[in-house]
Amino acid sequence: MRGLALAAGLALAAAGAATAGPMEEASQHLSQGDAAGAYEILKPEERARAGNPGYDYMLGLAAVDSGRPAEAVAAFERVLAVDPGHLQARAELGRTYIAMNEPEAARRELATVEAQDSVPDSVRETIDRYVTALDTGLSGGGTQISNRVTVRGGYDSNVNNSTSDSRILIPAFAGLGFATLGAGATSQDDAFGEVSGRSSVTHGIAIDKQLLLDLTASYRANSDLDQFNQGIAGINFGYSQRTPDHGTFTLSGQAQSYWVDDEVYRYTYGALGQWTYRTAGMTDYAVYLQYSKLNYPSNSVQNANRYTAGATVGQSLGGAGDPYVYGGAYAGYEKLTDSTFDHLSYAFGGLRLGGEVGLMPRLRGYASVAVEASEYKEPDPLFLEERSVIRADATAGLRYALTDDLTLGTEVAYTRSDSNIVLYEYDRVVASVSISLDF
Numbered sequence: 001m002r003g004l005a006l007a008a009g010l011a012l013a014a015a016g017a018a019t020a021g022p023m024e025e026a027s028q029h030l031s032q033g034d035a036a037g038a039y040e041i042l043k044p045e046e047r048a049r050a051g052n053p054g055y056d057y058m059l060g061l062a063a064v065d066s067g068r069p070a071e072a073v074a075a076f077e078r079v080l081a082v083d084p085g086h087l088q089a090r091a092e093l094g095r096t097y098i099a100m101n102e103p104e105a106a107r108r109e110l111a112t113v114e115a116q117d118s119v120p121d122s123v124r125e126t127i128d129r130y131v132t133a134l135d136t137g138l139s140g141g142g143t144q145i146s147n148r149v150t151v152r153g154g155y156d157s158n159v160n161n162s163t164s165d166s167r168i169l170i171p172a173f174a175g176l177g178f179a180t181l182g183a184g185a186t187s188q189d190d191a192f193g194e195v196s197g198r199s200s201v202t203h204g205i206a207i208d209k210q211l212l213l214d215l216t217a218s219y220r221a222n223s224d225l226d227q228f229n230q231g232i233a234g235i236n237f238g239y240s241q242r243t244p245d246h247g248t249f250t251l252s253g254q255a256q257s258y259w260v261d262d263e264v265y266r267y268t269y270g271a272l273g274q275w276t277y278r279t280a281g282m283t284d285y286a287v288y289l290q291y292s293k294l295n296y297p298s299n300s301v302q303n304a305n306r307y308t309a310g311a312t313v314g315q316s317l318g319g320a321g322d323p324y325v326y327g328g329a330y331a332g333y334e335k336l337t338d339s340t341f342d343h344l345s346y347a348f349g350g351l352r353l354g355g356e357v358g359l360m361p362r363l364r365g366y367a368s369v370a371v372e373a374s375e376y377k378e379p380d381p382l383f384l385e386e387r388s389v390i391r392a393d394a395t396a397g398l399r400y401a402l403t404d405d406l407t408l409g410t411e412v413a414y415t416r417s418d419s420n421i422v423l424y425e426y427d428r429v430v431a432s433v434s435i436s437l438d439f
Contacts, residue, residue, distance in 0.1 A: 026058055035065030036282065036318040053079045057089050064092065068280040069099045087113050088126070095130045101208060101242070106134050143203045147439050152194040154432030158187040159228045161417075163426050187426055190228075194220040194432075208242040212252065231259035238272070247277030247285070254292070267295040270306075282316035284326075294334075301341050308332035312352075325355035343378040346387070354395075362401040369394045380421060389419045409434040 022041050029038035039062040042055070049055040060075035076093040079086050090113050097106035113119060113127050164187045196218035203211040214236040221229050238252025256268040270292035277285045292306040310330030317323040331349035336342060354368030369392070376387040397411030415428040 023055065023058060026062065030058070030061060030065075035062050036316070038062035039066045039068065040318065051078060051082065053083050053086060053089075057086070057092075060089070060092060060096070064096045064099060067278060067282055069096050071280070072096045073100070087116060087119060091126050091130060094127075094134075098130065098134050103134060103207060106130075110134070143201065145199065145201050147197070147199045148436055149197045150195070150434055150436040152196070152432050152434035153192065154430060155189070155191050156222075156428070156430045157189045158426055158428035159190050159192070159222055159225055160188055161415075161426055161428065162187045163423055165422055165425075187428075188225055188228075190225045191223040192220055193223075194218060210240040210242075212236070212238045212240055212250070227261045229259075229261055231262070233257050236272075247275055250274045250276070264297055267297070269293045269295075282318070284312075284314040284316075286312045290332075301338050302336065302344065303338070304334050304336045304345070306332065306334040321358035323355060323357040326353070328352045343376060343380050343387075345378070346374045346376040348372060348374045359398075364399050365397070366399070367394075367396040383421045383423070385420065387419060387421050387424065389417060389424055391415065391417045405438045407436045407438075409436065 022045055026038040026041045029035070029041065038058070042059045042062055045055065046059065056075045056078040060072045060079065063069070063075060064072035073093065073096055076089050076096065079089040080093070083089075090109050094106045094109035094113070097103070097109060110127055110131055114124075114131075119127070162185055197216070199215045201213040203213075205211060215234070216236075217231075217233045219229075219231045234254065234256035236252050236254050238250055240248055240250045242248045250273070252272050252274075254268070254270045254272060257264055258266045258268070270290060272288060272290045274286060274288040279285075288308075288310055290306075290308040290310075292308075294302070294304045294306060296302040308330055309332060310328060312326060312328035314324060314326035317325065329349070329351050331347075333345075333347045335345045350370060350372035352368065352370040354366065356364055356366035359365050371393075372391045374387075374389040374391075379386050393413065393415050395411060395413040397409060400408045402408055410433050411431070413428075413430045415426075417424060417426050419425050
């Protein structure tokens with residue numbers, strides 16, 4: 001928040017020399033925008049220093065700006081119990097109530113400050129900002145639009161996700177010996193270029209209700225293998241309900257079209273229900289259910305219904321580099337609508353782990369790993385056994401913020417697919433460089 005450094009400095013002066021060590025260090029963290037770091041310094045001092053207005057005020061600032069509004073309320077109320085005329089503390093208490101989605105309490109505290117005859121200019125400016133934030137919040141936050149365009153180029157060792165074996169034995173025709181696969185059925189490498197974009201619109205209809213709209217599109221062209229060029233266009237539209245104590249619930253509809261070689265390969269329609277929650281300790285939880293209807297215009301026998309359930313958890317670790325780690329698990333079933341082709345129906349489940357960390361100013365690194373296992377329902381009519389596939393993915397990359405809106409990235413991704421049917425075994429490496437513009 002603007003003015004935190006000044007407010008923290010005033011709190012430090014009020015606290016006195018006896019508290020100068022931790023208070024001074026916490027003040028430095030606040031002035032640098034590191035509220036979580038300030039909180040970690042101040043919280044252990046609470047038993048000894050609670051009741052000291054300077055300490056309590058700074059703890060309240062650190063708590064509210066690190067996602068702990070309930071603790072901030074307690075700290076600011078201790079300030080006001082000792083010094084009822086501490087206008088800055090009362091203003092921050094109003095801001096904290098805004099964060100807690102308690103507009104009536106926020107309005108009461110801010111009005112109390114505004115009613116004073118001798119409100120310092122700095123405090124009055126703070127009140128004006130908070131009243132504006134409160135009014136905006138009550139109207140749902142207005143309409144916000146964000147856009148991103150990314151241009152990427154690189155090398156793909158297996159653009160068609162195919163086996164490297166050119167000769168395989170098909171059990172249903174074993175008497176004919178080994179079959180030779182055509183060039184399009186074996187792995188092929190190529191350079192590629194890709195452009196993608198996303199537009200997100202959030203429209204508030206009340207303090208805790210929002211309408212959501214996401215539009216995405218991408219096109220990837222290979223240097224030589226045009227027949228494997230791919231395009232995707234999608235829309236996601238939904239409704240979000242935020243609650244003070246139980247997180248956020250979102251319900252959305254989804255539609256997507258997928259092209260290969262400039263012809264529609266698949267349409268996808270569906271719905272997603274999701275619950276997300278962030279704790280005071282900056283732990284993120286999410287649970288979701290998803291249904292998708294898959295339609296293949298030129299091969300309707302592949303039409304299917306897909307059901308997925310999953311959960312994720314993420315944790316901000318605080319400290320240098322602001323590291324963040326996450327993990328997730330999911331499972332589901334894809335059932336073909338035509339039971340004649342049940343050998344293409346399968347159950348699946350997977351795990352994901354990843355994280356990111358700041359390596360130096362404006363540079364962040366990230367990495368992730370994922371494993372998915374698939375078990376098919378019926379024996380494959382050509383290979384005479386039920387297909388099993390285990391796919392593993394590993395990704396690592398760097399992002400460098402050239403400006404606040406322009407980001408340069410580089411990434412390497414590896415995929416390994418293992419199967420009891422050789423046709424579905426392959427390796428793939430994709431290395432790329434990208435640049436993204438946010439506006």
